[in-house]
Amino acid sequence: MNLAWSSYRVRLPLSLSVSAITTALCLALAIGLQTLANLREDQGRNALSLGHAMAAVQVQALRNEDVWLAYSLLRGPEGGAGDAVWILVDAAGRLFASNRPREYRLDQPLSEALPWLPEPGAIGPEETPGRIVPVDQASVRRVLRLPLDSDGTQVGELIALLSDAPYLPRFEEIVVGGILVTAGVLTIWLPLGWLWGRRMVAPLVQLTGCMSRIGKEEARQLHCTVPGGDSEIGQLGRQFSAMLAALAEQEALERQMIQAERLAAVGRVAAGVAHEVNNPLGGMRMAIDTYRLAQPLDARTARLLDLLDRALQQIQGAVSALLVEARADTRTLTHQDLEDVRTLAQPRLARSSVPLTWHNVFDAPTSLPAAPVRQLLLNLLLNAIQAACEGGAVAVTCATEENVLRIQIENSGQPIPPEQLAHLFEPYPASRPHAQGLGLWVCYQIASQLGGAIGVETEEGITRFQVTLPLAGGGAR
Amino acid sequence: MTPMSRRAFVTTLLAAGVGATFPARGTAPPLRFGITPVMLDDRIGFLNAWAAWLSAQLGRPVRFVQRARYREILDLLLRDQLDLAWICGYPYVQHQDRLTLIAVPTFQGQPLYRAYVIAGADTGIETLESLQDRLFAWSDPDSNSGYLYPRFYLSGAGRDPDRFFRRTFFTWGHPRSVMAVAEGLADGAAVDGYVWETLARRDPAMTDKTRVILRSPLFGFPPLVAAPNLPDAERVRLRAVLVGQTRDPVGRALLAELNLDGFSVAEPALFDDIAAMARQLNPRDHS
Numbered sequence: 001m002n003l004a005w006s007s008y009r010v011r012l013p014l015s016l017s018v019s020a021i022t023t024a025l026c027l028a029l030a031i032g033l034q035t036l037a038n039l040r041e042d043q044g045r046n047a048l049s050l051g052h053a054m055a056a057v058q059v060q061a062l063r064n065e066d067v068w069l070a071y072s073l074l075r076g077p078e079g080g081a082g083d084a085v086w087i088l089v090d091a092a093g094r095l096f097a098s099n100r101p102r103e104y105r106l107d108q109p110l111s112e113a114l115p116w117l118p119e120p121g122a123i124g125p126e127e128t129p130g131r132i133v134p135v136d137q138a139s140v141r142r143v144l145r146l147p148l149d150s151d152g153t154q155v156g157e158l159i160a161l162l163s164d165a166p167y168l169p170r171f172e173e174i175v176v177g178g179i180l181v182t183a184g185v186l187t188i189w190l191p192l193g194w195l196w197g198r199r200m201v202a203p204l205v206q207l208t209g210c211m212s213r214i215g216k217e218e219a220r221q222l223h224c225t226v227p228g229g230d231s232e233i234g235q236l237g238r239q240f241s242a243m244l245a246a247l248a249e250q251e252a253l254e255r256q257m258i259q260a261e262r263l264a265a266v267g268r269v270a271a272g273v274a275h276e277v278n279n280p281l282g283g284m285r286m287a288i289d290t291y292r293l294a295q296p297l298d299a300r301t302a303r304l305l306d307l308l309d310r311a312l313q314q315i316q317g318a319v320s321a322l323l324v325e326a327r328a329d330t331r332t333l334t335h336q337d338l339e340d341v342r343t344l345a346q347p348r349l350a351r352s353s354v355p356l357t358w359h360n361v362f363d364a365p366t367s368l369p370a371a372p373v374r375q376l377l378l379n380l381l382l383n384a385i386q387a388a389c390e391g392g393a394v395a396v397t398c399a400t401e402e403n404v405l406r407i408q409i410e411n412s413g414q415p416i417p418p419e420q421l422a423h424l425f426e427p428y429p430a431s432r433p434h435a436q437g438l439g440l441w442v443c444y445q446i447a448s449q450l451g452g453a454i455g456v457e458t459e460e461g462i463t464r465f466q467v468t469l470p471l472a473g474g475g476a477r
Numbered sequence: 478m479t480p481m482s483r484r485a486f487v488t489t490l491l492a493a494g495v496g497a498t499f500p501a502r503g504t505a506p507p508l509r510f511g512i513t514p515v516m517l518d519d520r521i522g523f524l525n526a527w528a529a530w531l532s533a534q535l536g537r538p539v540r541f542v543q544r545a546r547y548r549e550i551l552d553l554l555l556r557d558q559l560d561l562a563w564i565c566g567y568p569y570v571q572h573q574d575r576l577t578l579i580a581v582p583t584f585q586g587q588p589l590y591r592a593y594v595i596a597g598a599d600t601g602i603e604t605l606e607s608l609q610d611r612l613f614a615w616s617d618p619d620s621n622s623g624y625l626y627p628r629f630y631l632s633g634a635g636r637d638p639d640r641f642f643r644r645t646f647f648t649w650g651h652p653r654s655v656m657a658v659a660e661g662l663a664d665g666a667a668v669d670g671y672v673w674e675t676l677a678r679r680d681p682a683m684t685d686k687t688r689v690i691l692r693s694p695l696f697g698f699p700p701l702v703a704a705p706n707l708p709d710a711e712r713v714r715l716r717a718v719l720v721g722q723t724r725d726p727v728g729r730a731l732l733a734e735l736n737l738d739g740f741s742v743a744e745p746a747l748f749d750d751i752a753a754m755a756r757q758l759n760p761r762d763h764s
Contacts, residue, residue, distance in 0.1 A: 066647075067646035068646060068647065068648040068649060068653060068657065071657070075660075101662035
């Protein structure tokens with residue numbers, strides 16, 4: 001639950017809703033209070049003008065002791081059901097009339113009827129008579145006291161008790177109206193806000209999902225859709241994509257380095273072993289030759305020596321296969337050398353009936369030796385024809401590109417599984433125990449020794465070997 | 478013109494579709510009909526309809542004259558500034574020598590009515606005795622039911638009507654007295670029984686807040702009287718129209734509005750009881 005509340009998916013629409021509710025309520029309350037204040041002011045003003053309007057007739061009623069006249073004036077057309085309580089007091093301070101005749105009886109002393117009534121206070125000569133005093137009674141909030149004068153003598157007083165009672169329902173109406181409008185708006189806005197919140201938060205959720213996969217999966221294979229757009233989240237998405245790409249690149253680089261180091265180590269071992277084996281082998285074969293020449297041999301010895309020699313030759317051949325000497329040839333590579341490879345592969349092509357697309361635009365002076373490059377290309381081409389199988393196709397492109405010879409061999413067919421890909425260029429790979437196993441190792445050795453690089457990528461039924469060799473070849477270690 | 482032929486003439490007019498709204502034209506001066514604030518004075522629409530009907534019957538305009546006090550109507554009538562007035566039996570007996578009876582309304586079958594003393598229904602007061610030292614509303618000092626009779630009753634009971642109540646005031650109208658008691662302004666009031674009964678039909682919510690605690694014996698109903706100098710012919714004509722009002726459908730409708738059965742011819746002796754009470758209370762006025 002805590003997690004759910006802390007989620008922006010919840011918090012965003014929730015905060016939208018809360019702010020909408022708060023705004024509406026504050027608005028309703030403010031309007032309600034303002035209305036209440038205005039109504040109170042109006043009430044006071046109306047009471048004062050009403051008091052002034054009936055003052056002259058009430059003086060007459062007091063002088064004539066006409067209770068009914070005073071009462072009918074105070075009673076008004078609503079029959080005493082008006083907002084205010086009106087009380088007419090005679091000169092002796094006793095009640096003369098009221099529009100609440102049951103509560104305020106004729107002749108009742110004012111001090112007894114309204115003991116809490118504040119003193120009217122002196123009124124300046126310039127001041128219009130009549131004053132509204134706030135009081136703190138349960139049902140009375142303001143009191144209007146209007147002295148009734150006749151010829152400079154006070155003959156009575158008109159008192160109005162004003163309450164908020166008539167306005168509270170209106171105030172409540174406004175507040176309740178505000179709440180209802182808010183509720184109405186919210187029934188529309190809440191789902192919309194919810195959806196909007198989800199939409200706003202969705203890219204963040206997407207990013208979070210992507211990020212959580214880093215470390216568990218290889219960056220290269222993390223296919224995340226990241227949010228776009230110009231917003232901060234879009235920028236974040238782009239940064240994240242860039243970071244992911246950098247991460248993938250770094251991982252690839254690391255993998256290549258590990259592979260290169262491993263292959264270099266293997267190469268060193270192979271070369272070392274080959275040299276160590278070749279030296280005694282040479283000695284042994286020389287000894288056999290010397291022995292043959294030095295004396296006539298009986299048939300049995302001759303046969304034994306032949307057997308030994310053949311066996312040693314086989315060892316020498318096997319060891320030499322591991323030792324690639326790329327720069328043994330002094331002839332440099334030409335356009336025709338590459339064309340030769342095509343010719344050499346023709347018989348295999350014919351047998352397997354795999355169509356070959358050949359595109360050779362290499363035509364640049366180069367110091368690259370002809371033989372290893374021919375061997376490299378032939379190896380790769382034959383491999384490709386074999387991998388293409390029935391119904392597959394092979395395409396070869398040779399081109400010059402910024403001081404580099406770029407050779408690309410593509411074949412359709414089964415992709416190479418990832419676990420094989422990592423050890424593809426190693427000699428006698430464990431994954432292909434039945435293959436002869438040195439073809440790609442040789443290719444790798446050649447490319448490395450010529451200062452170039454060889455790489456493979458496989459995707460959606462296409463396996464693509466790419467070889468780049470510097471035209472000024474031979475800068476290798 | 479005899480009354481009969483006049484009536485026939487008016488009936489013909491009404492039958493011809495001129496009806497009660499027939500506007501009386503010509504140079505004839507309007508008949509000035511004074512009424513007191515009994516219960517009609519707030520019903521201008523009804524008065525206009527009655528005036529129109531009377532105009533059609535009399536062949537001359539009729540104008541109702543209203544004043545706040547009985548006394549003012551009486552003064553106008555005595556000075557011949559009114560031709561006809563509907564006044565109380567009490568002022569009639571005070572000026573019987575100068576005023577002529579035209580007709581007396583009949584209420585509940587007879588030209589009689591009662592005075593009521595009422596109290597607030599929620600006060601718990603059930604007798605006039607209990608109204609002692611309370612607030613009491615008189616209708617008008619020239620009213621029999623709203624002033625003369627309750628004072629006579631109190632005097633008869635050995636009470637001083639001027640000191641029996643804590644305070645009294647005049648409402649200058651019977652419906653107002655009922656209202657004053659219903660709304661709690663007064664604890665009790667003296668009112669015209671006819672007015673109270675009519676209000677009970679028209680506005681029972683108000684009369685339900687009052688309770689009748691005393692009903693007087695029957696008195697002559699407040700009469701319609703003619704001014705001292707109204708010509709005899711006019712008096713006869715007026716009497717005929719009023720007494721004949723029940724025979725006309727519009728007239729009957731107007732009477733129903735008034736809650737009256739009709740108008741009848743009465744002798745001054747009908748008001749002897751009131752005169753006796755007035756004499757007893759104010760011996761000097763009738764010496």
